[in-house]
Amino acid sequence: LKMKFALAWAVAAGAIGSGFQHGYNTGVLNSPQAVMEEWTRKVLNNPSNFAVKMYWSSVVSAFCVGAMCGGALSGIMANRFGRKKSLLMNNFLVVLAVISMVLAKNTSNIYLLIVGRFIIGINTGLNTGLGPTYLYEIAPVSQRGAIGCIYQLVITTTILLAQVMSIDGLLGNMALWDYLYCVVIIPAIYQCFALWNATESPRYVLQKEKDTLSLLNTLRILYPEERVLRIAQQVWNDVEDGKNLQKVSIKKLFQIPRLRIPTMIILALMLSQQTSGIDVVVIYSAGLFEMKGYRKSTANAVSIGIGIVNMLATLFLVFVIDVFGRKPLLMIGFCGMIISTVGLYTLVFLISAYSVAMYLWVILVYIYVLFFSISAGPFPWVILPELFSTSARMTGISFTVCANWFFVNIVTVSYPPLLSAMGPLIFLVFIVFQVLSLVVIWIFVPETAKRPVEMITSLFDK
Known part of the structure; x- marks a missing residue:
């Protein structure tokens, strides 16, 4: 996987920042379920098992419904603000979600946990749409599959991380479970820093600015000079190929x-x-x-x-x-x-x-x-x-x-x-x-x- 440092930097920013939220937030609820149900019983003063199961289903479903909303919004945001800026803006939701989920424990409010999972679900849905797209659009054709798989590699790695962190001896216990939800702040901060210093998708640059010079300048950041014209032609063909499909609904x-x-x-x-x-x-x-x-x-x-x-x-x-x-x-x-x-x-x-x-x-x-x-x-x-x-x-x-x-x-x-x-x-x-x-x-x-x-x-x- 030979690539210029600027391309490797952009790939890491897109894959680690987005893939981490996708994988970790999907896997973090599986292992500590018993602990969370015990906390629910304390908050609700020993409710029935059915009530606990219904609450837990609400927590899980809130994440999926939020991800559906985020997925639906990903196209609107990417076309309006660009791939890079949309990914940067998306990290603001991580902060809101973490605050809500941490407050849920400290205030013994089960509904704040549902709200927090819904918000982090929106973030995850946006990442699943924006992350793979950004990686695809900066990748050369010969490395497109490998770079796309790096996103999935981050997902599987962070699912494993969530499993390990959820062990009772680490954070998967009654005293520390809220810290499980704070971990996602780290990749959010990293992605903000890394993307700020990364380039926008060349395809979006051409589609938005309709300027060949801007496209060439963007490509020169990502690829060796001898490959720039060939890749520019591929990007141009891609954008031209869909010109008759403007405003696709x-x-x-x-x-x-x-x-x-x-x-x-x-x-x-x-x-x-x-x-x-x-x-x-x-x-x-x-x-x-x-x-x-x-x-x-x-x-x-x-x-x-x-x-x-x-x-x-x-x-x-x-x-x-x-x-x-x-x-x-x-x-x-x-x-x-x-x-x-x-x-x-x-x-x-x-x-x-x-x-x-x-x-x-x-x-x-x-x-x-x-x-x-x-x-x-x-x-x-x-x-x-x-x-x-x-x-x-x-x-x-x-x-x-x-x-x-x-x-x-x-x-x-x-x-x-x-x-x-x-x-x-x-x-x-x-x-x-x-x-x-x-x-x-x-x-x-x-x-x-x-x-x-x-x-x-x-x-x-x-």
């Missing part, structure tokens, strides 16, 4: 074939990510360890192991995604998940009879996570900005990001009761979804690696 996303097809592809990939079963595999594993009488520390160790596998697999993907291409890796990943899920479903019926089956279960879970991490996990975010020309990109991204968080909310709310009602049969449902996703990828998803955007979008005109 959500309605047009479904009316115009070159927008409708990529929109449906992205929605299918977003849905396949949520229906792959990753959340239930983790939840079911924790339940199995509890049922078999293992200590909580053992279950925590397995969960942290899942986070480590997720992170390392994504790190591997950074170096191979532009070599092997998007589509082959997607298909390999889904084939691996199908085989792993079939194995997990089989082991469910063997665990009670054979003690060794528990060890096989852990191995298969790690294999499943590995395949998820090179396919369903990162690829919706990598491919998302690649399928739209500059003029339509932010409308397409804001709509699909909003839809993604809607899917997350539905899955988060529905999986626990489905798991209780269906038990291990739920794995068969995931196998069906995984097979359907594989078929959709095989038939409809184009290869985008090392292809300029006008070549990709032209495929949808045919």
Whole structure:
């Protein structure tokens, strides 16, 4: 991954600042749930278990609803203020969210926690739209996949960080849980400093200023002089390619074939990510360890192991995604998940009879996570900005990001009761979804690696 310092600086600013909020805020509520429910009982003077569960669902849903709102706003902000300025402004929401969540504990006000999670959800939704777009638009075609995967690498790393920080011996206890929500201030401050000294997206510069000289000056900051003219031509072609699609609305996303097809592809990939079963595999594993009488520390160790596998697999993907291409890796990943899920479903019926089956279960879970991490996990975010020309990109991204968080909310709310009602049969449902996703990828998803955007979008005109 050879690049000029200015490009590396901009990539770090976009990926670390935005990816941290996406990953950490998604993972921070999972581990300390029991502590948070105990705090809720104290605040509400020993309410019923149903009331506690309803409150907890409200906290989780507030984040997802906020992320939906942020995703919907990302296109408006990016087109009006630019990618860089929008990311800078977004960090103001982090400060508001942290104040609200810290005050929630100090004032014993459960509603402030819901408000804080809603605000940080807006921040996360904006980051999921703005972050990948900024990285895509500053990346050269030859490194587009790798730079896009760096964002996902930060997500997986910070999910792991949230798991570790949520351990009872660190911040996941009654005395210190509010500090879990203060951690996000650090990447917000970093991104403000780093982006202030980074360049704006070259595509936005050309689209906004319509000045070739400004474009060339921006590109000279990011790339070696010998590559500037060639990349300038690619940026020009990208912007020109979508000129006849000015003022793209959500309605047009479904009316115009070159927008409708990529929109449906992205929605299918977003849905396949949520229906792959990753959340239930983790939840079911924790339940199995509890049922078999293992200590909580053992279950925590397995969960942290899942986070480590997720992170390392994504790190591997950074170096191979532009070599092997998007589509082959997607298909390999889904084939691996199908085989792993079939194995997990089989082991469910063997665990009670054979003690060794528990060890096989852990191995298969790690294999499943590995395949998820090179396919369903990162690829919706990598491919998302690649399928739209500059003029339509932010409308397409804001709509699909909003839809993604809607899917997350539905899955988060529905999986626990489905798991209780269906038990291990739920794995068969995931196998069906995984097979359907594989078929959709095989038939409809184009290869985008090392292809300029006008070549990709032209495929949808045919």
